[in-house]
Structure formats: C-alpha cells, structure tokens
Amino acid sequence: MTEKQDSEGYNEYGNHALPKRKEPDLDEVAAQRIEELKLLLRKNAQQHRETVQTLRETRQTVRRNYHGMVQLLIEVISLGNRFLGGHLKRTAEITWNFCRSVRLSKDICYLHYYGALLHDIGLVGRNPHLTDTPPEQMPDHELQEYRKHTIYGEKIISSIYNLKRTAAIIRSHHERFDGNGFPDQLQGTAITHGARVVRIVNDWDNMIYKYNMSIQSAVESIKAGVGTLYDPRVAEKFLLFIPEWAREHDQEASVVSLESLQVGMFLKDDIILSNGLMLVPKGIILNQATIDKIRSFRSMIEDIHTVQVAY
Numbered sequence: 667m668t669e670k671q672d673s674e675g676y677n678e679y680g681n682h683a684l685p686k687r688k689e690p691d692l693d694e695v696a697a698q699r700i701e702e703l704k705l706l707l708r709k710n711a712q713q714h715r716e717t718v719q720t721l722r723e724t725r726q727t728v729r730r731n732y733h734g735m736v737q738l739l740i741e742v743i744s745l746g747n748r749f750l751g752g753h754l755k756r757t758a759e760i761t762w763n764f765c766r767s768v769r770l771s772k773d774i775c776y777l778h779y780y781g782a783l784l785h786d787i788g789l790v791g792r793n794p795h796l797t798d799t800p801p802e803q804m805p806d807h808e809l810q811e812y813r814k815h816t817i818y819g820e821k822i823i824s825s826i827y828n829l830k831r832t833a834a835i836i837r838s839h840h841e842r843f844d845g846n847g848f849p850d851q852l853q854g855t856a857i858t859h860g861a862r863v864v865r866i867v868n869d870w871d872n873m874i875y876k877y878n879m880s881i882q883s884a885v886e887s888i889k890a891g892v893g894t895l896y897d898p899r900v901a902e903k904f905l906l907f908i909p910e911w912a913r914e915h916d917q918e919a920s921v922v923s924l925e926s927l928q929v930g931m932f933l934k935d936d937i938i939l940s941n942g943l944m945l946v947p948k949g950i951i952l953n954q955a956t957i958d959k960i961r962s963f964r965s966m967i968e969d970i971h972t973v974q975v976a977y
C-alpha cells in the first residue's frame with residue numbers, strides 16, 4: 667500500500683515518510699549468493715580432501731607401527747624358538763600370497779596375514795615339547811595342554827585394542843570343517859574365514875618344513891582332508907595356488923654369498939646366528955627389510971658365507 671504524503675513529506679499520521687528504498691535486483695542477489703555458495707563448496711571440498719589425506723596418512727602410520735610391533739614380537743619369538751619363529755613367518759607369507767592370488771580385498775589379506783603370523787603365539791614360553799612333537803604322538807595330558815594354546819593365544823591378542831578379529835582367527839585355527847576340531851568344535855562357516863585359511867596353510871607349512879614331506883604327498887594329504895579338516899572351497903583354491911608356490915620352492919638352487927642377496931630371492935637355507943638362534947628361516951622370499959637385517963647381523967652369523975637361493 668502506498669503511503670499518503672503532504673507537500674512537506676509528512677504522512678497521514680504526521681510522521682516523516684521513509685525515503686523510498688531502491689528495490690534490490692533479484693537476479694543480482696541470486697548471482698551473488700550462487701558465487702558465495704560456490705566459494706563455500708570449493709572451500710569444503712578442499713577441507714574434505716585434506717581430511718581424507720590426513721586420515722589416509724594416519725591409517726598408514728598406524729598400520730606401519732602395528733606391523734613393526736608385530737614383526738618385533740615375531741623376532742623375539744624366533745630368538746626363543748627357532749622352528750616356531752620360522753613357521754609363523756612362512757605361514758604368514760604363504761597366507762598373504764594365497765589371499766592375494768585369490769583376489770581377496772587388501773584389508774582381508776592383512777587380517778588373515780596377521781592371524782597367520784600370530785596363530786601359535788599361545789605356544790610361546792610353553793614346554794618346547796609341545797611345538798616339537800606331532801599332536802598324534804602326545805600322551806593325553808600333553809595333548810590337553812597343547813590344545814589350550816589356541817585359547818591362550820586368543821587371550822594374549824584380545825588384550826590389544828581392536829584386534830578381536832585377529833584373536834578369533836587364533837582361537838579357531840585348529841577347528842575342523844566337520845566340527846571335530848578344538849577348542850569349540852565349530853563347524854563349517856561358523857569357523858571364521860581367516861581360521862579356515864590359516865588351518866590349511868599351517869598344515870601345509872608343517873608338512874613341508876616340519877615333517878619334510880614331498881609336495882606331492884602334502885597335496886595328497888590336503889586332498890584327503892577336504893570336507894573333514896578343510897573347507898572344500900578354501901581347499902580347492904589352495905590346491906590351485908600350490909603350483910604357483912611350488913614354482914619358487916622347486917626352482918633349482920643357486921649358491922650366493924650373503925653380500926649378494928637380493929630382493930625377491932627365495933631362501934632355501936636357514937640363516938642361523940653363531941649363538942644358535944634363528945635369524946631368517948628358509949622358505950621365505952627376501953625383502954629389503956630382511957636383507958638389511960642379515961647385513962646388520964653379519965658379524966654374528968655363524969661361519970657361513972654363502973646360502974642357497976632360488977630366483
């Protein structure tokens with residue numbers, strides 16, 4: 667409604683009329699708001715990118731620190747029990763390569779890798795007889811003791827924040843697919859996937875490196891356990907993976923000096939320190955960290971100058 671004004675500019679109520687405001691140009695305002703919004707969105711996107719990058723770096727740092735701590739733990743175990751340390755390292759490496767070869771996600775590969783690396787941690791500090799003797803040759807009281815290592819292992823790892831899924835693999839790595847394993851007699855897919863994988867890789871490593879079975883005999887033994895000991899789907903994929911693993915294992919050995927070791931070589935000899943402790947077990951593929959470790963312990967390595975490798 668338009669105000670009525672007299673000649674002096676007073677309105678009908680005797681008040682000075684307000685000066686007429688210029689109507690804003692709506693298109694101009696809208697365009698300005700859009701520009702402000704675009705600026706805000708650009709700022710938010712930049713902040714979002716920075717946050718994602720920071721989270722990625724934090725995740726990598728946490729993973730690196732975690733990996734370093736677990737490796738340190740395994741090195742300590744290796745110093746105390748030569749076979750057990752080697753077994754854990756090889757089982758973890760075979761598990762990692764197997765999981766990658768069947769294209770499991772990287773997160774699952776890491777989960778299974780750490781489950782394999784720590785699966786027998788419950789045997790650390792126990793009577794060495796428990797790691798040296800095949801379970802079927804143990805007297806009953808020893809077998810009962812041996813079986814507890816799954817529960818001890820789970821308890822040790824459960825005390826570390828956020829490792830519940832790794833702890834579950836450790837607890838269940840002696841379960842059988844048919845439900846006749848230990849400690850919980852879980853059956854089929856009630857056994858966590860990582861434990862079904864570690865179960866088969868653990869047995870494979872023991873057959874090859876502990877009982878010195880031929881690859882052919884070990885393959886037959888795995889086949890005989892399909893559906894009873896092993897998940898048929900995991901076993902089928904593992905049997906397809908064996909030729910890939912065996913390529914390196916079966917390659918003709920070359921003798922090289924410790925100074926000539928290179929990343930990617932498959933180690934066919936244990937490297938032992940002069941005090942009898944295991945430095946690096948046979949059956950692993952050398953990476954730079956392992957080569958650096960061998961060089962830093964060079965003066966303590968027993969009187970050998972060459973090792974057998976395949977590459």
Ligand SMILES: [Fe+2]
Nearest residue numbers: 785786839840
């Ligand atoms: Fe075990």
